[in-house]
Amino acid sequence: GIQVEQSPPDLILQEGANSTLRCNFSDSVNNLQWFHQNPWGQLINLFYIPSGTKQNGRLSATTVATERYSLLYISSSQTTDSGVYFCAVRGDSGGGADGLTFGKGTHLIIQP
Amino acid sequence: NAGVTQTPKFRVLKTGQSMTLLCAQDMNHEYMYWYRQDPGMGLRLIHYSVGEGTTAKGEVPDGYNVSRLKKQNFLLGLESAAPSQTSVYFCASSYEGDNEQFFGPGTRLTVL
Numbered sequence: 001g002i003q004v005e006q007s008p009p010d011l012i013l014q015e016g017a018n019s020t021l022r023c024n025f026s027d028s029v030n031n032l033q034w035f036h037q038n039p040w041g042q043l044i045n046l047f048y049i050p051s052g053t054k055q056n057g058r059l060s061a062t063t064v065a066t067e068r069y070s071l072l073y074i075s076s077s078q079t080t081d082s083g084v085y086f087c088a089v090r091g092d093s094g095g096g097a098d099g100l101t102f103g104k105g106t107h108l109i110i111q112p
Numbered sequence: 113n114a115g116v117t118q119t120p121k122f123r124v125l126k127t128g129q130s131m132t133l134l135c136a137q138d139m140n141h142e143y144m145y146w147y148r149q150d151p152g153m154g155l156r157l158i159h160y161s162v163g164e165g166t167t168a169k170g171e172v173p174d175g176y177n178v179s180r181l182k183k184q185n186f187l188l189g190l191e192s193a194a195p196s197q198t199s200v201y202f203c204a205s206s207y208e209g210d211n212e213q214f215f216g217p218g219t220r221l222t223v224l
Contacts, residue, residue: 001171004154030210041200041218048212086154090210099145099170099204100213102154 002027002091006103013077014111021072021106023087031090032063033100034072038083046072046085077110084108113138116216118203124222125193133188133219135203143206144186145170145213146178148199155202161186162209193223 003026013019025032034046047054047061049070054061058078063070074081084107088100116137125131135144142163147155147170157170161180175197177189186205190197203216 031212033212035215041220043202043215043218045212045214050210088154092210098209099147099157099160100155101171102156104152104154 002029002089002101004087004089004101004103006085006087006106008106009104010107010109012109012111015077015079017077017110019074019077019108021074021085021087021108023070023072023089023103025068025070025087025089027068028092029065029068029089030092031100032070033088034061034070035086035088036081036083037086037105043086074108079110079112082108082110115139116203116205116214118201118216118219120219121217122220124224125190126224127194129193130189130191131193131221132190133201133203133221135186135188135205135216136184137186137203137205137214138184139205139207139214140183141205141207141214142183143209143211143213144180145204145206146176146186146188147202147204148172149202149218150199158188158201195223197221198223 036044051065084105088102145160146158159178164183204213206213
């Protein structure tokens with residue numbers, strides 16, 4: 001099946017810093033989503049971005065489908081940005097109805 | 113709209129007991145999914161459904177059964193719980209297979 005690798009696995013930053021999280025995947029995809037899992041375990045949808053670039057406030061994401069990677073940018077980090085960021089993809093295997101394959105996540109800690 | 117809801121939120125079982133987790137969505141989505149999340153890992157697909165009356169196996173289906181008798185509900189059953197099934201269970205839904213998936217709040221299950 002499709003493989004998803006996220007980097008870095010852990011990241012500690014000071015409040016106000018910027019960060020870039022990376023997601024590499026092993027095959028073509030027809031769905032790519034970024035999630036934030038907060039300290040209470042809730043999964044929050046950040047972006048649905050199988051290709052292209054999107055922005056939402058301090059967050060933006062870019063997926064280069066032809067090169068099989070996606071980037072999540074967080075600017076002016078706040079302590080509430082702490083948590084685990086997951087990238088998840090659905091392989092474009094042609095007619096398949098499988099669910100998402102998740103990476104292991106990037107654990108982000110924002111220190112005040 | 114409530115989105116995706118899950119009941120119960122927490123449950124403790126003894127080895128060998130059975131239980132059913134209920135997922136409900138009010139977005140008229142065709143596709144529904146059950147995932148499990150183990151410590152330090154991303155989510156893994158257990159079973160999914162592409163419409164009322166259909167079910168299919170995901171990556172880790174052993175020890176679980178599912179049913180989709182109504183479009184808005186997707187049930188996950190454990191017939192004889194084992195400690196290896198201690199996990200957090202997430203339900204999700206999407207309009208179609210390659211559309212954005214929306215997740216419920218999760219059910220934390222402990223099997224003693």
